[in-house]
Amino acid sequence: MLKDITIGQFFPGNSIVHRLDSRFKIILDILYVVMLFVAGNFYSLAVAGVFMLIIYMLSNISFRLIFKSLRPIFPIILFTCLLNLFFIKGEGEPVISFGFINIYMEGLTTSLFMTIRIVFLIIGMSLLTYTTSPIALTDAIESLFSPLKKIHFPVHELAMMMTIALRFIPTLIEETDKIMAAQKARGANLDTGGLIKKAKALVPVLIPLFVSAFKRANELALAMECRCYRGGEGRTRIKQLKSGVKDYIALVIFAVVLAGVILLNIYIPILGL
Amino acid sequence: MEGIINTENLIFEYSIYDENGDETGKNRVLENITLDIKEGGFVAVLGHNGSGKSTLAKHFNGILLPTEGKVLIDGIDSTDESRIYDIRQTVGMVFQNPDNQIVATIVEEDVAFALENLGVEPKEIRRRVDEALKIVDMYHYREHAPHQLSGGQKQRIAIAGIIAMRPRCIVMDEPTAMLDPKGRKEIMATIKALNKEHGITVILITHYMEEAAQADRVIVIDKGKILLDDVPKKIFSEVELLKSVGLDVPQATELMYDLRKSGVDAPSDIIDVDECAEFLFRLxxxxxxK
Incomplete structure (x- = not known):
């Protein structure tokens, strides 16, 4: 049962989006976030949205996944939507007036605008994790942050920690399953009762899990030492991150669309639309 | 003194502390161990739990340092900190639990780990990783995640991660203890191939007598001292001595021993099943x- 948890939601594939350099993908994703926040009206937002849909089509990721990625943050979307709806005061008469609640036209547009923006934001961010393996992401983060080594920020150590964490998630999940089965066999009641009772019932599962995790850490450190691990200095990698023409083309396309969004921002109000 | 690993009067002890953190005494784990391991050999180290066999193994690549005496690895003193990575490259070490030795999330990246640490060129890493994976017969699994593999396969990946460094000697600390019989067989076949075909010195720490019987030389450790050190046939003929220190003998030897006790003229140097079957057939x- 616990084994069904998928960590990182990577969907392997061989599309052009999958094959982009993971460092570029992170930068492009940041550019996309910038694009969404720069977009000041519905037209420029629509351009950003269509652009994202085109990338989704290129990546061969099923559109159903878009809805899947939105489901967990639905409460946040709803909250933002309602907050904007109720608390923005416009200049004209309220469109709807219900007791002390007044909804203005401005509130309606802003709330719609904000909602669309958040939805696009989530869709864009999840495309990164859908098309990039957690390892590639870790490598990209290590590479992108490497200038920080100059100010003694432990970049390599953080990346190594992330790799080891990813490596041990399935192992520890399996172990948790075993411990739960063992405790159930001794009469532990893990499934019934309220939230607090359930949380308390987890203690006999968590303690052995922690003890074993410490033991594992100790042994792993020993094994790493035997394999001459001595930190990030002078370390080489079997897989070098390679950026090619396609990555730069992608960057240019993003820059052009970003410029388009900015232009729309400037000219649409001038045209008075 | 030309062996790959030499120990001279090796003594190892650790201090015991009481609840207040004051030293109350010392626990001596290894007592005057003098050994000479020849290059290319297959040595099994036997001993029951707490005999000090794992502690001894950890001295072979500088994980533990002797309290007194000396350990020389290919002529390098293990206390020479400046050459610790030369020592670890010469003598690789494989542990009991394969899960706790695998660092990376992909098989080939894990095998590459040691080479990455040593700063080998990426192209050379690729070559050596492929070579190591082929030696342990795991090349087809190079892009799998470790948790998709069986215990025996995981242990073979751990071995590949060591042999990618091209060590001259591998110390294995009960590598089969956590495996099922199938995995155990796989690992023993791999160990033998490493020793016979690739000339790597193997030191196998084990408590399985059948495994020790396959070595060229068996060292029996009891209470931190070397009790016996000889070829397996000689070692296992000492059935009573082995039993007195809590060890067993291979089942074939045990059967011969029981036959002898009940008056049959059975030889004392039979240690594997085939020899045993042949003897019984003849008998x-x-x-x-008649």
Whole structure:
């Protein structure tokens, strides 16, 4: 049962989006976030949205996944939507007036605008994790942050920690399953009762899990030492991150669309639309 | 003194502390161990739990340092900190639990780990990783995640991660203890291939007598001292001595021992199943003729 948890939601594939350099993908994703926040009206937002849909089509990721990625943050979307709806005061008469609640036209547009923006934001961010393996992401983060080594920020150590964490998630999940089965066999009641009772019932599962995790850490450190691990200095990698023409083309396309969004921002109000 | 690993009067002890953190005494784990491991050999180290066999193994690549005496690895003193990575490259070490030795999330990246640490060129890493994976017969699994593999396969990946460094000697600390019989067989076949085909010195720490019987030399450790050190046939003929220190003998030897006790003229140097079967066949067909 616990084994069904998928960590990182990577969907392997061989599309052009999958094959982009993971460092570029992170930068492009940041550019996309910038694009969404720069977009000041519905037209420029629509351009950003269509652009994202085109990338989704290129990546061969099923559109159903878009809805899947939105489901967990639905409460946040709803909250933002309602907050904007109720608390923005416009200049004209309220469109709807219900007791002390007044909804203005401005509130309606802003709330719609904000909602669309958040939805696009989530869709864009999840495309990164859908098309990039957690390892590639870790490598990209290590590479992108490497200038920080100059100010003694432990970049390599953080990346190594992330790799080891990813490596041990399935192992520890399996172990948790075993411990739960063992405790159930001794009469532990893990499934019934309220939230607090359930949380308390987890203690006999968590303690052995922690003890074993410490033991594992100790042994792993020993094994790493035997394999001459001595930190990030002078370390080489079997897989070098390679950026090619396609990555730069992608960057240019993003820059052009970003410029388009900015232009729309400037000219649409001038045209008075 | 030309062996790959030499120990001279090796003594290892650790201090015991009481609840207040004051030293109350010392626990001596290894007592005057003098050993000479020849290059290319297959040595098994036997001993029951707490005999000090794992502690001894950890001295072979500088994980633990002797309290007194000396450990020389290919002529390098293990206390020489400036050459610790030379030592670890010469003597690789494989542990009991394969899960706790695998660092990376992909098989080939894990095998590459040691080479990455040593700063080998990426192209050379690729070559050596492929070579190591082929030696342990795991090349087809190079892009799998470790948790998709069986215990025996995981242990073979851990071995590949060591042999990618091209060590001259591998110390294995009970590498089969957590495996099922199938995995155990796989690992023993791999160990033998490493030793016979690739000339790597193997030191196998084990408590399985059948595994020790396959070595060229067996060292029996009891209470931190070397009790016996000889070829397996000689070692296992000492059935009573081994039993007195809590060890067993291979089942074939045990059977011969029981036969001897009940008056059959059975040899004491039979240690594997084939020899045993042959002897029994001869014994029974002789009887029939009479």
């Amino acid at each position: 029974l067909s002789d009887k029939e003729q």
